Amino acid sequence: MDYSAYDTADFVCDDSFVAWVKEGRDGAHWEQVIKQYPDKQEQILQARAIILAAAQLPPFQLKAQDQQQMWDQIRSQMDTTEAAPVKKSRFIYWYWAAAAVCIMAGAALWWMRPEKETAVVYTRLLKEAKLDGNKRIEEINEESTVRTVRLPDGSSVVLEPGARISYPVCATNNCKREVYLSGAAFFEVSRNTQQPFIVYANEMVINVLGTSFHVKAYDKDSLVQVYVKTGKIALSVQPLGSMVISNVSANQQAILQRNTLVVSVQLSEQHHIELQAPEATTYSFVFNDAPVDSVMSTIENAYGVHIAYDKVLLADCRLTASLTDEPLYEKIRLICRALEADCIIKGNDITLSAKGCHRY
Template identity: 35%
Template sequence: MKTFDLFEDYLRDDSFRRWATDQGTYEDIRFWEAYVAEHPAGEWQKAREILLTLEAQTLSPTDQEVDQGVSRILEDTRPALRKWYRRPAGIAAAVAVMLLGAFWFFRTETAVPALTAVAPTDIVVRAGSTRQLVLLPDGSSVDLQPQSSLTYAATFSTDSLRKVSLTGEAFFEVAKNPQKPFFVYTASLVTKVVGTSFTVRSRQGDARVMVKTGKVSVFRPREASAQEKNTQLTGLVLLPDQQVILRNNELTRSLSVPVSLKNPVHQQHFEFSNAPVSDVFATLEKAYGVKIQYDPVRMKNCYLTASLDDEPLTEKLNLICQTLDASFVQQTTTRIAVDSKGCD
């Protein structure tokens, strides 16, 4: 029986690499499905995420390049990995970044990958021509719009602020934490919330914040230092369906958000009344651009009545699974597997 202690052990295993990228043989699939069933959570998830991230960037590395890239990066970073061993989120993010850099070294003719690092504990996600779902360390979800970028820390530790930086446009669903506000920084505006859903746009000639649920405060970057020292929402506070626009160096509040400015998640209302679980999952897939895998036969009698408007994607799935006595695993940023014994 093979033994795997660290995520690098998985990356070095040919069978795992084939299975993780949907190229496995019958023996690969049989082995790894049994392994995952016995180890539903572990380092294999980080390793698989790294490989799928590479595949998503259309790098298509050869077997030799995989071997060279993995060996080169793991050797260069081994001391750092040992230091971070008890910080799984930091490992996954940092190693995904470093491996992308390794394959960029071997495949210089390929476009620059979307996931890069600006500091050992920072992640930058850049959306290309399509929107991209980003799940943050605190459970918040971000629908990053095309030609936009988001920077955030690999972990939100208990003694640090929840802060992200945005260029472009994104819709945020923030996990509730009144004692630890969430800040979105742009070149001209800063948004502060404790848990709500809203859109921030920061493009040339167009800077605005639009609120779907909850309330947020908006201020200029020069006020950020004072705002970070307290948990209260002060200054210009927006309520649901309100927006603020920066014009002529002044903030102007509007009492409604035009439908034309709303993205799919912003427009979607997650209100379900005795809805078949297939309809619930289809709604989430359309809104977030993800694929939810489940057994439709086993869950054909499962129905949901719930209001999930003010929850991030991860929390929506948690509440759905708790209600239906199910569980889920996030396999990649766009693929989620739900396991259920069914509803009698």
């Protein structure tokens, strides 16, 4: 079908489009439409906002006061959409009137249908994930402090209390770098230009090569938030497929309104995500002739790990290094190389065996 002439009202009145927004049906078809018609992003987002606004009305009460409530919902959703960092065109009033008529005409039918899960959340994502014959591991932080998880590709994830992630493992250690997140976590991603790293956090899809960022994505929250510490990420949203909505650079944060799929990006010199941020997001890992004990304490406090080493033997050792962009375990590897030490890593316990240093 040719969607080149579609405007917002056309999408709202399209039964297949409405079914996709409300129930996720015909997802492959609409993802292909998005790819084929990238210039329709604005109309698709606005049509979705209208449909979801109508869906928030009580069932079987489309009287005069309810029609006014519908218009209030639509205006509210469109006010939010207008705040998105995308150039918006002006729409003629009758477009919205036509859209509302289509919604009201089919409202009763939709509300008579059994409710299905429409929110894109962790459990639903896992059910729909393609394993490609590989196993998937789930890590859950059931403790009251942060917990660091090492991924097969060398990337590290600092999980806040209650957070969980799922990721694939395979015999060749060449699995897709795809992580599913519920809760809040800080990611430090190993750079690999041949295989991007993807985080699925509710409706937000985060695509990176090598960088560090913090994500807050709880199932019941109305927002998904991401703060980029270093590097750059590309954001897309579900169910809009792989269409990039925003690029977010270091010291910027992005906020996704889950009910409208609108993403706003703003500069943030400080970490403004409203939660107890993992310490790894705030510590500096630039060391200039620093005592080893100071370096180890910084890493332990930042990542919630325990590093065992002979403090007396390494008392004279000092390090000069910039380890800002490296994941935790790459930091440890580089430190061990500098100290000519052997390292053993078992979960959050790290043991260093070194000969010591002498200062003259």
